[in-house]
Amino acid sequence: MEENKSTKSLVLNLLRKNGSCFTSGEDIAKELFVTRAAVWKAIKTLEKNGYNIEAVTNKGYRIIEENTLPDRDVISAKALSDAEVESFLKDVDLMVYDRVDSTNDLIKTYAAEHPGKDAIIIADSQSKGKGRRGRSFYSPEGTGMYMSFLIHPGVSLDKAMNFTCMIAESTTRAIRKVTGLDVGIKWVNDIYYKGKKISGILTEAVTSLEDGSLTDVIIGIGINLYEPYEGFPEDIKDKAGALFAKRDDSNLKNNLYAAMIAEFYKDYRLPEKYPYLDGYRENSILIGSYVKISSNLDDERLPKGYAKVTGIDDDCRLLVKYDDGREEALFSGEVSVVKY
Numbered sequence: 001m002e003e004n005k006s007t008k009s010l011v012l013n014l015l016r017k018n019g020s021c022f023t024s025g026e027d028i029a030k031e032l033f034v035t036r037a038a039v040w041k042a043i044k045t046l047e048k049n050g051y052n053i054e055a056v057t058n059k060g061y062r063i064i065e066e067n068t069l070p071d072r073d074v075i076s077a078k079a080l081s082d083a084e085v086e087s088f089l090k091d092v093d094l095m096v097y098d099r100v101d102s103t104n105d106l107i108k109t110y111a112a113e114h115p116g117k118d119a120i121i122i123a124d125s126q127s128k129g130k131g132r133r134g135r136s137f138y139s140p141e142g143t144g145m146y147m148s149f150l151i152h153p154g155v156s157l158d159k160a161m162n163f164t165c166m167i168a169e170s171t172t173r174a175i176r177k178v179t180g181l182d183v184g185i186k187w188v189n190d191i192y193y194k195g196k197k198i199s200g201i202l203t204e205a206v207t208s209l210e211d212g213s214l215t216d217v218i219i220g221i222g223i224n225l226y227e228p229y230e231g232f233p234e235d236i237k238d239k240a241g242a243l244f245a246k247r248d249d250s251n252l253k254n255n256l257y258a259a260m261i262a263e264f265y266k267d268y269r270l271p272e273k274y275p276y277l278d279g280y281r282e283n284s285i286l287i288g289s290y291v292k293i294s295s296n297l298d299d300e301r302l303p304k305g306y307a308k309v310t311g312i313d314d315d316c317r318l319l320v321k322y323d324d325g326r327e328e329a330l331f332s333g334e335v336s337v338v339k340y
């Protein structure tokens, strides 16, 4: 297995290096010290992974690179074409990169240099993608979507977490609109498809050192659009999923980014017309189900046990009813919930 994996990467690198020129199977085999059969197998795997490879008898192979990188102008034009949010989006700075450490971290630097300005940063991959509770977020190139919003909503710190619910809801709506796939929200900040996590959200707040007020809210969202070329890493492979197994429509990524931006701004700027909590409740996969609650912190006083989820309150807390009849409203930072 490992052998095939590395041959695949080496073949890919070689084809990339040779650009639009054909390379024969024999030359590839010679250069990489592998058999022709191994080259053929690697080519087939690359094709399965979504690479478009042209094969011509007596000439060999060459890679016809699809443009998998997000395109700033296409995304911007599409998002702005949504008349409901055009006026709000006009003042938002949109930046698109191939690779960054973390879009959340980069937008924090931007925030410090552009006080009060709303912005969006998108990257095709992240070398230090951040997850919740200090974990990392696997962010490989070509197959995922990584985006951070910087907003200045002027609310108190305890309301910052509501933006997590807001983006979970607006993104779920955007995915359904663009792909037609039946995705759902697992409280508080994960989006699931066919029983697997396909998206995670990390909301961070910057407060003023002077008066402790909330100056910036940063909402980062990552989506596994396609399965990573090398598969998911061992530690997440049972839980993580992707919206699609294989890449086909090269414009899907741009369309989805644009829809995510437009739908988020509808919830954020037009709350009367788009009451995000109603949508969040409707798309929540936990309401009505039986869950196991475990405490995230080493604190005996925190809730744990089995309970039925009865709803989600206006502060985005999970309402549960234990077997003994006790009811509780759970905060996201305190507990993890597993559906049964």
Ligand code: BTN
Pocket (backbone or CB within 6 Å): 101, 102, 103, 104, 105, 126, 128, 129, 130, 131, 132, 133, 135, 137, 145, 146, 147, 148, 199, 200, 201, 202, 219, 220, 221, 222, 223
């Ligand atoms: C989680 O599921 O633990 C949250 C994952 C959040 C990942 C996104 S990807 C874009 C933004 N930049 C980051 O470094 N993290 C968030």
